[in-house]
Amino acid sequence: MLMHKRHPDDDIAQAAWLYYVGNLSQQEVSKRLGVSRFKVLRMLADAREQGLVRISVEHRTARTLALADKLVEAFSLQEAQVAPVESAKDDDEIARNSVAILASGYLARIASSDTPVTVGLGWGRTLSSMADNLTGVRNSDLTFVSLMGSVTYASHTAPGDVCVRLAAQTGGRAILLPAPFVADSAQACENILSQRLVRDAIDVARGADHALMSVGECCEGAILFDSDIFSAEQIQELRDADVVGDCCGVFYRSDGTVADIELNRCTPCVQPSDMEDMDTVLLAGGAGKLTATLAVLRAGFVKKLLVDEGLAVALLSASEDRRV
Structure with a gap:
């Protein structure tokens, strides 16, 4: 404790x-x-x-600064920031908004560069809220690019929407990945990735200086399970493989390994192996994100972490108990 x-x-x-x-x-x-x-x-x-x-x-309180230091040590990070909000189980929206404000400050910091900056973006409510909270940034040398495919229905949280909003707010430009979040098969995904416009967008995404990503849960009641993105067979595949979370279209087991499932060959996206030279930043808010966030951190490609205080404490407790 x-x-x-x-x-x-x-x-x-x-x-x-x-x-x-x-x-x-x-x-x-x-x-x-x-x-x-x-x-x-x-x-x-x-x-x-x-x-x-x-x-x-x-x-930033002395308490959250101490938590941030412990997170850096526990998960071999370069940096961690903790929003001073002790969220309860029904406070996930507060937690997400708090982390989004941290992220908007982080984005403003990297956007102040005197040289061109390319920022890769995942999708989700926290990243969307980050865009809502960003103010006072103008830089025509900013490029925002999708790290993954999008969904077919209009959504304030979709990758394309967040990229376009940030580009409009900052005077930068947006590059969207013209691909679905998930293809019908691995072969269909290969065909999509072979298209010139998709290759061009993926190349820009793979060369991004920064990657701002959120984490999704793969469990009953999660957005991914309730959004009609997956077929019933794909959802069952996730369950059978003990997948606990995803990040930018890649699905992970609790130990941080990428699940060896067909679905992981059906998502057109930038892979963790492409992110070695990027400043990779994970945003996670709310108690319900614990298991999925642990899995993504254990995957080893995240360099910086932005979380709320309640989740920070839970992550540290879990890191001391490998049964979680």
């Missing part, structure tokens, strides 16, 4: 995150933190006076 001594500023920062990022009412923040509503008002006022609250909450 990881225990850290709380500092008064940590409580102020957490109150600010819950109120401004989590969109909780002052009464809900009061209940969550176990303090009076008057105390919450005072904490929010202190957060403003101390400059913690701008467009987002900038303060």
